[in-house]
Amino acid sequence: MQDISKNSGQLYRITYEAYSKFANKISRCKTLKEVGEVSKTHLKYLLNYHIIRLTVEQGKKHLLFSLTKNEVDYDFEEKSEMLPHEKELLEKGIPVFTDKIPMKWLESNINTSLLEKPEMWAWLFNNNGRKVTVTLISDKNKAFTVADLEILKLAVDCFEAKFHEIYLARMLFKKNKSLEEALAIIKSKNIEIQSIVKNQRHIIDERTSEIVEKNKKLLHISALNAHNIREPLTRIQGLIELFPHYNNEGIRQELIPKIKYSAEEMDKILQAVIKMATKELRILKIESE
Amino acid sequence: MNSIILVDDQSITNFITRKLLEIEGVEIPVEDFTNPIEALAHVNENEEMFILLDLNMPEMSGWEFLEHLNTNKFPPKVVILTSSTSELDQERAKKYSFVLDYLIKPLKQQVVAELLRKYCLVNK
Numbered sequence: 001m002q003d004i005s006k007n008s009g010q011l012y013r014i015t016y017e018a019y020s021k022f023a024n025k026i027s028r029c030k031t032l033k034e035v036g037e038v039s040k041t042h043l044k045y046l047l048n049y050h051i052i053r054l055t056v057e058q059g060k061k062h063l064l065f066s067l068t069k070n071e072v073d074y075d076f077e078e079k080s081e082m083l084p085h086e087k088e089l090l091e092k093g094i095p096v097f098t099d100k101i102p103m104k105w106l107e108s109n110i111n112t113s114l115l116e117k118p119e120m121w122a123w124l125f126n127n128n129g130r131k132v133t134v135t136l137i138s139d140k141n142k143a144f145t146v147a148d149l150e151i152l153k154l155a156v157d158c159f160e161a162k163f164h165e166i167y168l169a170r171m172l173f174k175k176n177k178s179l180e181e182a183l184a185i186i187k188s189k190n191i192e193i194q195s196i197v198k199n200q201r202h203i204i205d206e207r208t209s210e211i212v213e214k215n216k217k218l219l220h221i222s223a224l225n226a227h228n229i230r231e232p233l234t235r236i237q238g239l240i241e242l243f244p245h246y247n248n249e250g251i252r253q254e255l256i257p258k259i260k261y262s263a264e265e266m267d268k269i270l271q272a273v274i275k276m277a278t279k280e281l282r283i284l285k286i287e288s289e
Numbered sequence: 290m291n292s293i294i295l296v297d298d299q300s301i302t303n304f305i306t307r308k309l310l311e312i313e314g315v316e317i318p319v320e321d322f323t324n325p326i327e328a329l330a331h332v333n334e335n336e337e338m339f340i341l342l343d344l345n346m347p348e349m350s351g352w353e354f355l356e357h358l359n360t361n362k363f364p365p366k367v368v369i370l371t372s373s374t375s376e377l378d379q380e381r382a383k384k385y386s387f388v389l390d391y392l393i394k395p396l397k398q399q400v401v402a403e404l405l406r407k408y409c410l411v412n413k
Contacts, residue, residue: 223375227345227372227373227375230372230373230374230394231299231345231372231394233372234302234372234394234395235299235301235302235305235394235395237394237395238301238302238305238306238309238394238395238396239301239305241305241309241395241396241397241398242305242308242309242312245308245312258301258304261301262301
């Protein structure tokens, strides 16, 4: 069997095939977990790494992702700090190749006891206008070379696009959720308002009918009063109508006493009306207070 | 016409009406009642009676009085004489075919004269 490492054309074809398979599968991923699964199976054929860490510029924030052999970690909540070399990269853009590795970070992600002479590589890429820093840890057993940079760039492209897509989907979901929540709140408030309005209407109707009833009563009383007052008055008028047919003595004897009686009755009725009206007014005043 | 009947709970009103009738030369008997129940008992279908009826009375209202008369085969002729200026009352009175007129107090001599002429109650 021929040694394929010496046949660069064939090697290129195999790498290309592995990459297209990887890219294809990544593009179909819907979750970060699926990205992790695909990376686990396919990325090892493309390049050597122990961990790849990405920071992706998203507006004013930086989203963090890290890929180990087995999983994808991410921090969408922007809680973790950026590493010092990443900050420097974003500022100056000078690639890093060093054995001074921020161990605290590394130890929290992988088992460092198995590493032999670990090295850290880091670059600043610009993907679709978004600044992406890439940090890669390799060691003697899993050596990374500059020759692998092209394929790493392609892989990072792939990841970054997918991460961006997932991030946007997540934000959309979040926004939709908060919109739904707002909608639910509006709905419940609407129901509340409707019930308040209904209640108010009921109260208004009740008050209105009360007032109408009271008005009717008052009108009835006033009509009755007017009628009652008018009755003795018409008697007085009728008696006066008779004056021309009586002489002075007759007027004094027969008509005046009747006029006096009717006038007194009218006065009694008027006094009763005033008393009743005052009472009604007092009740109205008490009710309105 | 055999007689004129005055029905009003106020005797003074009856006095005034009777006086005005006399002044205008009524010769047929005039009888007056302050209690409409007694007046109703006096109504006799064999005699031709002309009734001047008040509406607002304690023992029996003019309306009840009219209802009683309405059961008669030949109810007597009635003219309402009231101090009520209510249009509702006037409308209500129109429903009785034997109610000829609706007069509002105070009764004037001239109105009495017209009434007597209109219903042939004097020989003038």
